[in-house]
Amino acid sequence: MEQQNVEQKIQEFVSIVEARNPNEPEFLQAVKEVAATVIPFIITKKEYNGKKLLERMTEAERIIIFRVPWVDDKGEIQVNRGYRIQMNSAIGPYKGGIRFHPTVNLSVLKFLAFEQVFKNSLTTLPMGGGKGGADFDPQGKSDMEVMRFCQSFMTELCKHIGPETDVPAGDIGVGAREVGYLFGQYKRIRNEFTGVLTGKGLAYGGSLIRPEATGYGVVYFCEQMLRTIGQEVAGKTFTVSGFGNVAWGVVKKINQLGGKVLTISGPDGYIYDEAGISGDKIDALLELRASGNNRAEDYILKYPEAKFFAGKRPWEVKCDVAIPAATQNELNLDDAKNLVANGVICVTEAANMPSTLDAINYFLDNKILFSPGKASNAGGVATSGLEMTQNSIRLNWSSEEVDARLKEIMIGIHKACRDYGKEGDGYVNYVKGANIAGFVKVAEAMLAQGVV
Numbered sequence: 445m446e447q448q449n450v451e452q453k454i455q456e457f458v459s460i461v462e463a464r465n466p467n468e469p470e471f472l473q474a475v476k477e478v479a480a481t482v483i484p485f486i487i488t489k490k491e492y493n494g495k496k497l498l499e500r501m502t503e504a505e506r507i508i509i510f511r512v513p514w515v516d517d518k519g520e521i522q523v524n525r526g527y528r529i530q531m532n533s534a535i536g537p538y539k540g541g542i543r544f545h546p547t548v549n550l551s552v553l554k555f556l557a558f559e560q561v562f563k564n565s566l567t568t569l570p571m572g573g574g575k576g577g578a579d580f581d582p583q584g585k586s587d588m589e590v591m592r593f594c595q596s597f598m599t600e601l602c603k604h605i606g607p608e609t610d611v612p613a614g615d616i617g618v619g620a621r622e623v624g625y626l627f628g629q630y631k632r633i634r635n636e637f638t639g640v641l642t643g644k645g646l647a648y649g650g651s652l653i654r655p656e657a658t659g660y661g662v663v664y665f666c667e668q669m670l671r672t673i674g675q676e677v678a679g680k681t682f683t684v685s686g687f688g689n690v691a692w693g694v695v696k697k698i699n700q701l702g703g704k705v706l707t708i709s710g711p712d713g714y715i716y717d718e719a720g721i722s723g724d725k726i727d728a729l730l731e732l733r734a735s736g737n738n739r740a741e742d743y744i745l746k747y748p749e750a751k752f753f754a755g756k757r758p759w760e761v762k763c764d765v766a767i768p769a770a771t772q773n774e775l776n777l778d779d780a781k782n783l784v785a786n787g788v789i790c791v792t793e794a795a796n797m798p799s800t801l802d803a804i805n806y807f808l809d810n811k812i813l814f815s816p817g818k819a820s821n822a823g824g825v826a827t828s829g830l831e832m833t834q835n836s837i838r839l840n841w842s843s844e845e846v847d848a849r850l851k852e853i854m855i856g857i858h859k860a861c862r863d864y865g866k867e868g869d870g871y872v873n874y875v876k877g878a879n880i881a882g883f884v885k886v887a888e889a890m891l892a893q894g895v896v
Contacts, residue, residue, distance in 0.1 A: 659693020661823015
């Protein structure tokens with residue numbers, strides 16, 4: 445089919461999705477990115493013709509929106525809004541995190557759930573895609589307030605989830621504390637001890653290395669990307685954004701493999717540490733996260749030789765590899781131009797959709813190795829899948845065994861993305877590869893199950 449007709453089909457599809465989902469920019473951004481690579485692929489497959497597979501994938505199977513009333517420490521009643529997006533269950537029970545943050549809305553969660561469908565498919569584990577959360581901010585709340593909110597949230601959510609239906613996990617604002625309170629309330633109401641949540645504490649069914657897993661997986665994926673051009677992590681310089689769980693795991697694994705991390709960042713700006721963020725400095729990331737004030741600047745209180753750049757992002761720093769690990773749309777076109785001008789050879793996304801579409805296209809046009817988060821940050825949900833397996837068989841694997849299985853999964857994801865994304869000149873378009881590889885498994889399952 446002529447390129448003009450392909451572009452027309454993409455635009456027709458996007459126009460329909462835009463009309464059905466107005467005022468949802470994050471969701472539409474995610475759909476457009478997938479449509480640009482998947483629709484040309486669908487056109488070449490006779491068995492997909494007329495089945496409207498991508499149209500069905502962009503429509504959630506179920507969206508639950510509910511009131512979450514709770515009482516603060518002053519005895520005043522507060523009301524938040526809770527959500528669960530059950531996007532696609534063609535290959536397994538819905539699986540995806542719960543996010544507590546003031547920015548949570550329908551668009552953000554639909555984009556995350558849509559991305560989760562492809563990400564979970566890439567892991568090869570039997571997990572569908574979902575996402576949930578609330579516009580509740582745990583920052584500045586007491587433990588008792590967080591507990592009361594979590595219990596109210598789960599009182600409604602428990603009606604819609606279960607180990608064979610929907611298995612949530614943590615996300616931004618939902619760590620071990622929140623997962624514990626959510627799990628406790630589910631157990632209390634349902635009177636059953638099941639693997640209904642992942643990211644649990646080790647004492648009650650959690651998996652070793654789950655907190656580090658997303659970051660570890662990102663670096664394993666990055667390692668495979670670099671090897672396609674005969675390079676290794678060892679000896680490379682890295683800029684990393686964020687200082688939460690994902691960034692912490694990224695920094696730990698880069699150091700283990702011999703790389704050097706120069707930056708971390710927060711909402712207030714970024715830290716540049718020329719000596720490298722290693723050793724006890726990695727533990728400082730945990731202290732920053734635990735402090736609850738969200739200030740990267742506090743790093744220099746302990747390590748004054750480092751520099752803090754207020755209100756800026758780390759993409760102006762010269763590096764070999766950039767790893768955005770904070771939040772969506774944190775790396776724009778100007779940042780991409782800075783990185784390319786400074787000689788970056790690889791950009792591996794660790795957050796969900798941290799690069800804008802024009803930034804992604806700039807990397808691809810300049811033949812920079814670039815991987816979308818749905819592929820490179822799939823290690824977190826992959827290890828959640830391994831936690832589900834351990835819960836099912838009532839066994840705990842060692843950290844070495846979990847890490848080995850995680851690495852094997854990330855190598856497999858990389859291979860699938862490389863195989864579908866390799867272009868005529870040998871360049872690997874990981875965006876195209878991840879989208880098509882993730883789509884194919886879900887599409888085949890949907891075809892087999894009929895129009896449901």
